[in-house]
Amino acid sequence: DIQMTQSPSTLSAAVGDRVTITCRASQSINSWLAWYQQKPGKAPKVLIYKASSLESGVPSRFSGSGSGTEFTLTISSLQPDDFATFYCQQYSSYSGTFGQGTKVEIK
């Protein structure tokens, strides 16, 4: 099975900061990677698919990059609405494995 590892687990940042979250796959997944945002008590929402494609309606301050086994999610200027937990997910195999999550907290 493909394992996904995110870092850091928790991140403290201020409004306006540039934030980067990393996700590593245990084997190559090409670009079959999605990023989701989850707020407390809510279902996850997709932000990025195919490693770098922005889902419709998602603000352009979110961007993704990478291929193979190393991926990043970047928020160019953190906004108050962005404090949440972020998950990467591989969909290269039928089991859509998620990373363990990165909680972005207010500094």
Added chain:
Amino acid sequence: EVQLLESGGDLVQPGGSLRLSCAASGFTFSDSAMNWVRQAPGKGLEWVSAIGGSGVTTYYADSVKGRFTISRDTSKNTLYLQMNSLRAEDTAIYYCAKSTTAVAKGYYDYWGRGTLVTVSS
């Protein structure tokens, strides 16, 4: 508008059974693979099971294989998860999620609000 509405979550004793449902609307149900994803209290997301758009192909996480069965009824636009031999570690919110493809290899573009399953004596 795509909508996914889960139901069937409840408090059940260890060793018991439960069937979850997910009523789908706003898209052609058979065009999309469907998935169950769970989240234990205070924990991350865990993929549980997937089913192709035709209903023929099914996939399971090792943690539930042999105990859970995923199915779908296209005539009712409904996804199911039959959960048997439940354990305390199955306690979680269960989300249904729609794949972007008919085969179970797409990302998930729509999610339901979830239904809570609690396994406890």
